[in-house]
Amino acid sequence: EDQVTQSPEALRLQEGESSSLNCSYTVSGLRGLFWYRQDPGKGPEFLFTLYSAGEEKEKERLKATLTKKESFLHITAPKPEDSATYLCAVQAKNAGNNRKLIWGLGTSLAVNP
Amino acid sequence: DTGVSQDPRHKITKRGQNVTFRCDPISEHNRLYWYRQTLGQGPEFLTYFQNEAQLEKSRLLSDRFSAERPKGSFSTLEIQRTEQGDSAMYLCASSSGGTSGLIYEQYFGPGTRLTVT
Numbered sequence: 001e002d003q004v005t006q007s008p009e010a011l012r013l014q015e016g017e018s019s020s021l022n023c024s025y026t027v028s029g030l031r032g033l034f035w036y037r038q039d040p041g042k043g044p045e046f047l048f049t050l051y052s053a054g055e056e057k058e059k060e061r062l063k064a065t066l067t068k069k070e071s072f073l074h075i076t077a078p079k080p081e082d083s084a085t086y087l088c089a090v091q092a093k094n095a096g097n098n099r100k101l102i103w104g105l106g107t108s109l110a111v112n113p
Numbered sequence: 114d115t116g117v118s119q120d121p122r123h124k125i126t127k128r129g130q131n132v133t134f135r136c137d138p139i140s141e142h143n144r145l146y147w148y149r150q151t152l153g154q155g156p157e158f159l160t161y162f163q164n165e166a167q168l169e170k171s172r173l174l175s176d177r178f179s180a181e182r183p184k185g186s187f188s189t190l191e192i193q194r195t196e197q198g199d200s201a202m203y204l205c206a207s208s209s210g211g212t213s214g215l216i217y218e219q220y221f222g223p224g225t226r227l228t229v230t
Binding site: 031045099101 | 158
């Protein structure tokens with residue numbers, strides 16, 4: 001069964017304290033992996049798409065990396081405005097799942113000033 | 114471009130009533146998705162349109178749920194005979210895309226929060 005697992009469930013950081021969020025996936029062939037940010041009461045906001053192992057993408061303080069089994073979202077010197085839930089989603093090659101994303105439960109990040 | 118819009122933003126209804134939600138996607142996007150999300154969970158896929166064609170519908174979705182996208186523009190999601198378990202945030206997203214099946218970045222609306230009493 002295709003599955004996406006995110007860890008930790010929640011993370012509290014001090015401003016400036018860098019860390020990483022993990023998204024591990026078990027799918028029958030990966031077509032793409034997505035990272036989204038979601039603020040309370042709002043829809044998810046797209047951050048990155050990664051398609052192949054070894055690929056990396058950066059945006060401001062965020063950097064996403066991909067291996068054959070997992071993806072990391074690295075947050076460098078976070079600020080309070082980075083506080084949000086970070087969601088990972090995967091598109092699998094499995095015929096039953098290839099038109100939709102399989103979502104993780106998210107990591108809730110709180111950055112204290 | 115004003116992004117994806119959804120209406121209403123909040124809906125309170127009594128159990129057994131029917132409700133309908135509307136989604137207006139980004140105008141040049143040909144793909145439209147509906148999701149349901151409850152607290153502490155990731156979005157749960159409900160259905161997917163490419164232009165006006167409904168190409169995928171979750172097997173977990175009961176017959177009480179139906180969606181349309183006439184003329185490939187806005188979309189509506191109707192829930193008949195609502196139940197308390199239907200209480201959730203209903204999210205709409207749109208994206209561009211061709212016939213390869215590859216999923217591209219989706220742009221989400223603000224959601225419609227449904228409360229069934």
